[in-house]
Amino acid sequence: SQLFEDLKDIKVLFVGAGEMIELVVTHFAAKQPKAMAIANRSLERGEKLASRFGAEVMRLADLPDRLHEFDAVISCTASTLPLIGLGAVERALKKRKHRPMFMVDLAVPRDIEPEVKALEDVYLYTVDDLASVVQAGQAQRQAAVAEAEVIIDAGVQSFSHWLGQRDVVPLIQQLQTQADAWREAEVARARKLLAKGADPEAVLDALAKGLTQKMLHGALAELRSADPAHRELTMQTVQRLFLRQER
Known part of the structure; x- marks a missing residue:
């Protein structure tokens, strides 16, 4: 809310469809953002969660091409390797003409490459940052x-x-x-x-x-x-x- 004056004007992408993402989607849905999308390895599980909140569902493979569409990205999957790399975020920022992106990585190990945090127009928070936020x-x-x-x-x-x-x-x-x-x-x-x-x-x-x-x-x-x-x-x-x- 400090980065975006009105959450009703932002598009939010959730990566994953587990219990943690379900809680986060519930919170964001109450703020009535402009649009929400859920990207998950299992489309069936993603569709089930998306249907509850009127969100779009998409494949993980589409992330690199569509990342620029979203103002906020919250990720929490069980992947052993990062799903969102530095290069993908850099390309997304270029397409967005460097409008800021808010990203939260709740996964352990991380879903978003740590180097992304160094980008000037990205506000990336991880589970390690949550203690200070609390x-x-x-x-x-x-x-x-x-x-x-x-x-x-x-x-x-x-x-x-x-x-x-x-x-x-x-x-x-x-x-x-x-x-x-x-x-x-x-x-x-x-x-x-x-x-x-x-x-x-x-x-x-x-x-x-x-x-x-x-x-x-x-x-x-x-x-x-x-x-x-x-x-x-x-x-x-x-x-x-x-x-x-x-x-």
């Missing part, structure tokens, strides 16, 4: 945690302000303690998910939903279990507390 991502995840804490604190403060208008100090303190416990639990859960590499936006969404469910659980439980004789009063109380109109 470390860089840690900083972003920590930033997401901080953002989540700000969101929760803002909600708790708003709730506390509303409670402050009531003359029931002991109850206010109990509610404040409960709200703080909810916040700490949700933040701890978010930290664990982010540490595992979960998408920060999805974690924030789950965090907000979790906090909302906790806040509404008591009211919903009361509504469901209220005695018929007192149901109207319960409904009025819940409505007054949770459905107040903003002025």
Whole structure:
């Protein structure tokens, strides 16, 4: 995403059709690139994976002639020899008029010749580079945690302000303690998910939903279990507390 401003404008080539490539294709498909193609030694297996994501399938033998068509190339096969050589990439760059190419080699041994990394218009990453990429991502995840804490604190403060208008100090303190416990639990859960590499936006969404469910659980439980004789009063109380109109 740092190399290409909009992933919807790029063409992506996946070399291989194993479990790792399947995971990567799933990730890229969610970004809706302009086009995707899968090159595999077994056309049948390649076609099976390609059909799931609306991708084109091609033969490995066609790689040298078609490499220039793609802005991003991700490779992970069981080949014992490189499938993409320096010469093939140089020819592809010439046909592309040296528009940059993003390449990821997840194979061991490598699918892409190491010399390709020296080319000026190629950004090649291997499994050896992934550790540093993951470390860089840690900083972003920590930033997401901080953002989540700000969101929760803002909600708790708003709730506390509303409670402050009531003359029931002991109850206010109990509610404040409960709200703080909810916040700490949700933040701890978010930290664990982010540490595992979960998408920060999805974690924030789950965090907000979790906090909302906790806040509404008591009211919903009361509504469901209220005695018929007192149901109207319960409904009025819940409505007054949770459905107040903003002025």
